Amino acid sequence: xxDATGQRPGIQMRPGDHICALYNGRPARDDLVLAFLRGGxxxxxxxxxxxxxxxxxxxxxxxxxxxxxxxxxxxARGAGEQLDLLTPGESYLRSGGFSSAEMLMFWSDSIEGxxxxxxxxxxxxxxxxxxxxxxxxxxxxxxxxxxxxxxxFVEQHxxxxxxxxxxxxxxxxxxxxxxxxxxxxxxxxxxxxNPHALSPDEYLARE
Numbered sequence: 360x361x362d363a364t365g366q367r368p369g370i371q372m373r374p375g376d377h378i379c380a381l382y383n384g385r386p387a388r389d390d391l392v393l394a395f396l397r398g399g400x401x402x403x404x405x406x407x408x409x410x411x412x413x414x415x416x417x418x419x420x421x422x423x424x425x426x427x428x429x430x431x432x433x434x435a436r437g438a439g440e441q442l443d444l445l446t447p448g449e450s451y452l453r454s455g456g457f458s459s460a461e462m463l464m465f466w467s468d469s470i471e472g473x474x475x476x477x478x479x480x481x482x483x484x485x486x487x488x489x490x491x492x493x494x495x496x497x498x499x500x501x502x503x504x505x506x507x508x509x510x511x512f513v514e515q516h517x518x519x520x521x522x523x524x525x526x527x528x529x530x531x532x533x534x535x536x537x538x539x540x541x542x543x544x545x546x547x548x549x550x551x552x553n554p555h556a557l558s559p560d561e562y563l564a565r566e
Contacts, residue, residue: 370391370394370395370398370521370545371398372395372398372399372483372519372521373519374481374513374516374517374518374519375513375514375519376513376519376520376521376543377509377510377513377519377520377522377541377542377543378519378520378521378522378541378542378543378544378545378550379522379524379537379540379541379543379544379545379553380521380522380523380524380544380545380546381524381526381537381544381545381546382523382524382525382526383525383526383527384525384527385525388487388523388525389414389417389418389421391485391521391523391545392408392410392418392485392487392523393418393421393422395408395483395485395521396408396418396422396442396485397422398483399483400422400441400442402481403441403479403480404441404479404480404481404482404483405441405443405470405473405474405477405479405481405482405483406441406442406443406482406483406484407442407443407445407469407482407483407484407485408442408443408444408445408484408485408486409445409446409447409449409450409451409484409485409486409487410444410445410446410486410487411446411447411487411490412446414487415444418444419444422442441479443469447486447487447490450462450465450486451486451490452490452494453465456494456495456498457494457498457501457502457505458501459501459502459504459505459508462505463505463508463509463512466484466512466516466518467512467516469482470482470484470516470517470518471516474516474517480517481517481518481519482516482517482518482519483518483519483520483521484518484519484520484521485520485521485522485523486522486523487523487525488502488522488523488524488525489525489528489529492528492529499533503536503539503540503562504562504563504566506522506536506537506540506541507539507540507557507559507562507563508559509522509540510540510542510556510558510559511559521545522541524537538553538555538556539555539556539557539562539565540556540557540562541553541556542556
């Protein structure tokens with residue numbers, strides 16, 4: 360679905376949202392990322408996006424067509440810039456392997472730096488997760504614990520989070536954990552409330 364300009368409209372999100380976006384293939388992912396970032400840029404939010412480095416220029420090129428004035432230095436990374444594009448190695452894997460505690464601290468520092476000491480009132484975060492498929496054993500289980508803890512995190516910070524999962528890559532086996540850890544699902548352009556989501560404490564107890 361497109362708007363009057365021929366562009367996909369921005370995904371409307373509110374601080375406290377933690378949404379699992381399920382898609383099939385890279386073109387669908389790019390549509391989701393661009394819609395998510397357009398909505399954030401238009402709202403004046405701090406935007407942080409995690410993709411492989413080779414995908415950064417695609418995102419910048421598309422965003423610059425409509426938001427060039429907002430992206431004065433789009434590749435700079437700092438509290439004063441509206442958009443940060445990061446790689447998995449600069450975020451999820453910056454210590455060599457994935458740690459839920461380290462990643463939550465990373466988000467806390469990034470968001471507090473942008474909002475507490477920067478010009479933004481809210482932040483939105485999105486990240487592709489296909490790097491998990493080549494991660495060491497046990498990483499997916501650790502990442503699902505992290506996903507669950509994000510529900511507590513968004514209650515404490517003015518941030519909305521869109522998690523990106525390619526069903527073509529992961530298959531349906533991951534859906535059970537995604538349903539347990541995300542209060543909302545974005546599927547086929549529809550935002551759905553998920554009655555199967557568990558609180559972080561419930562998730563850890565059942566695990």
